[in-house]
Amino acid sequence: MRLVDFLSNNGSELLVKTWEHFYISLFAILLGIIVAVPLGIALTRIPRVAGFVIGVVGVVQTFPSLAILAFFIPILGVGQIPAVTALFFYSVLPILRNTYTGVKDVDKDLIEAGRGMGMSSWERIKGIEVPLATPIIMAGIRVSTVYLIGWATLASFTGAGGLGDYIFLGLNLYRPDYIIAGAIPVTILAFLTDLLLGRIEHKLVPKGIQQSEKAA
Template sequence: MNNLNIWEQFMQQAEMRWSEVLEATSVHIQLVFFSMLIAIVLGIGLGILITRVPKLSTVVLGGAGIMQTIPSLALLGFMIPIFGIGVNTAIAALFLYSLLPIIRNTYTGIKDVNKATVEAAKGMGMTSLQVLIKVELPLAIPMIMAGVRTAAVINVGTATLAAFIGAGGLGDFIFLGITRGIDGLILLGAIPAALLAIILEIFFTYLERWTTPEGLK
């Protein structure tokens, strides 16, 4: 089938299903948003923890790394007995997939803060918590945001697999297109997902610049 026919299929399906695409995009965004929200909170927390308790770094980073090596569909399958079929399973799996870059970048960002700067802050009478909040985290922000951006973009693509467990999203069109052999229907799910990933990439790039201290830009 030539590209023109595929494009015609896509335009035809888009005209017929535009309201379904909007609804699926909304579901897709929700899956990414909630899984990323949990991953950011827990990932940054774990990243901070292993800078304070270095003995845990191998276990935490290794565990998050193992999650990344498990095939997406297999991980979804492992989650089904715990959360059942549907949205909860998809969010749990996406959350686990998002952890590694956030934990690793938080850990690396804080560890790379100049030791002399940290010692100077302590010498001014700051507590460990104050040093973390006022010195280490602000200086580590660019690295942390880079990890969040990476996780978010990967998350958008992985979320298309949620369709296989009945969680909805743009993957529904991809799955339907594969089963029916309609390439235009596959594009109906793939193109909005790709655009969503690009939008998130741009958003987090600007957010990273905005949150980076002036001296580090």
């Protein structure tokens, strides 16, 4: 009954909190894609540096999320900016690692064929390497996005809003209805976003690769 009462009294606010949670996560993952995909491609050109860079990013991701949030608050203040910045750091590793692996493992014969056709390095990246690596890159983006939607509950500590407000308020007040009202939309949001990214992946992956995967 408490949950029903909560929804009847806070239904509109719940929608606002869900939207806040979504765009905080979305902004962070978009920043991660913008940084990690080009960096992953660039690292395939300098493999000696790749291991070091990916290792450093991996170490950063092992830092406790609350510690990263606390680190950025004195620099960026409170609100959504420190929350998005902290989530951005957590988004980078899966996307970077998958982009590097996917592009690096593209069949070298295909790259040589492109070079033999007179394609420039940029044309080979755009026309051969990235399209063939898209399934692996998208896998990293999907994993990172699902994680970020869950981690975005911690944005409540910086006053950024989102569904974490309900979860932590429920913990402080010993109100399970608040906790459930925050946790269930997070789960649904992660599930729906993953489905949407799956559809986007299906559109981006070349049909030849999809057919070969089905045949395998």
